[in-house]
Amino acid sequence: xxxxxxxxxxxxxxxxxxxxxxxxxxxxxxxxxxxxxxxxxxxxxxxxxxxxxxxxxxxxxxxxxxxxxxxxxxxxxxxxxxxxxxxxxxxxxxxxxxxxxxxxxxxxxxxxxxxxxxxxxxxxxxxxxxxxxxxxxxxxx
Ligand SMILES: [Cu+2]
Numbered sequence: 660x661x662x663x664x665x666x667x668x669x670x671x672x673x674x675x676x677x678x679x680x681x682x683x684x685x686x687x688x689x690x691x692x693x694x695x696x697x698x699x700x701x702x703x704x705x706x707x708x709x710x711x712x713x714x715x716x717x718x719x720x721x722x723x724x725x726x727x728x729x730x731x732x733x734x735x736x737x738x739x740x741x742x743x744x745x746x747x748x749x750x751x752x753x754x755x756x757x758x759x760x761x762x763x764x765x766x767x768x769x770x771x772x773x774x775x776x777x778x779x780x781x782x783x784x785x786x787x788x789x790x791x792x793x794x795x796x797x798x799x800x
Contacts (some may be wrong), residue, residue: 690716692770692794698722699789706794712778714798716770720762726792727762728770730755731783734793739775757796761788 693704698720710716718728732738732755739746739756746754757772776782779800786792 690714691719692716692728693719694722694726694786694792696722698726698786698792699724702792703728703794707797708784708794709797709799710773710776711799712776713774716773717767718759718762718770719767720764723764724788725761725763726786726788728757728759728784728794729787730757730772730796731785731793732756734783734785739772743772743775745771756782757784 690708690710692708695701695704699722708716716728720726730739732753735756737756738752739754741749741751741754743754743758745758745760749755755772756775757770759768759770762768776796776798778798780798782796782798784794784796
């Protein structure tokens with residue numbers, strides 16, 4: 660009886676696993692990074708993000724507090740080109756490689772600068788308003 664139940668539950672697990680669609684390796688799904696209520700304490704909902712050079716990341720804020728999604732230049736020890744539109748407010752040599760505007764509750768924005776990331780490299784990101792909110796961006800080789 661126990662053995663029959665085990666086989667039955669294993670079959671159920673296998674059927675469940677088979678029903679979960681496996682994404683094709685060649686397609687890169689649009690990435691969505693979210694912050695929820697209390698994000699300044701809990702951080703980004705998924706603090707590890709995988710993208711590719713030139714990939715798209717949409718940042719969605721569902722928190723009452725305003726947040727953004729900006730490369731952590733200090734942690735990475737590497738800054739971006741000073742020519743990007745968002746660099747005006749940054750001192751020379753401190754402009755983030757990728758950046759998003761600060762957005763409020765219910766707003767969403769595209770992370771800019773992903774055309775400048777290097778394949779195979781891992782970057783850090785943070786919220787410039789709450790530096791305890793950190794994450795990692797992995798760029799596919
Ligand atoms: Cu924040």
